[in-house]
Amino acid sequence: MTAAGSNSPVLSTQALVAGYERDLPIVRGVDFSVQTGDFVVLLGPNGAGKSTLVKTIAGLVPVHSGTVLLGGADITAMPSHEKIRHGLAFVPQTENIFATLTIHENLQIAANVLPKERRNDRIGALYAMFPDLGSRPSHRAGQLSGGQRQMLAVARALVVEPSVLILDEPSAGLSPKIVSEVFDRIAAINDAGVTTVLVEQNVKAALAIADRAVILVEGLVAHEGVASQLADDPIVAELYLGVRHTKNPVSS
């Protein structure tokens, strides 16, 4: 939720054009802005460029033109590990943990960007926040359930106490019950003050926990607004999100 009285964007992109090859922009001029403390969900059809946009923000896809600002500073050309140090944490859609390593080793690697004396304190704090991980630090990550793996990936991202946490489809492949557990944890992290950007396919569940929603179509922002209002907008749902309404909700 947005902290009372704060309305400065902590993260924004301006006319951002980016893609894997120079002559093939995938993100085609995106203005995207997230207020301090907000929970924004990024929606859109498969191939819309959601992952490419968040990877570009994280410094993992070449920028063709435009800017990325974090806390007012231009971080467009900053290497991804420096962005992490500046408070921008990113949980990728795939390969977000080291499956052959233990839970503890996964957290230690993430903590390597911190000064030595802070590392153990932060890992201890994360074990307190995620008791499922804290109860078995020497468990191999690859043997965890899907939901626990996502929690480990989130814990790795939180090691640096980021100001902004970006998650790319943490619900992929999880059962509805586990999705709701994962979403509850993410909502709690946001409530604790971490600005959150969540890329999701799970439209209904995501709109239910987010403050704002941005819909990306073919590399451009097609629609944005208050999440609860978008959830109730049948035209938006049908046009952009592939949701078909069998009943007319107009008079409700």
Ligand SMILES: Nc1ncnc2c1ncn2[C@@H]1O[C@H](COP(=O)(O)OP(=O)(O)OP(=O)(O)O)[C@@H](O)[C@H]1O
């Ligand atoms: N590593 C890559 N190299 C080249 N092209 C890529 C790469 N990753 C994605 N693309 C292309 O970029 C476009 C946007 O893909 P992207 O993964 O950003 O979409 P998305 O909105 O995240 O989709 P999904 O909902 O399926 O995750 C697609 O046409 C895709 O083929």
Ligand SMILES: [Mg+2]
């Ligand atoms: Mg994606």
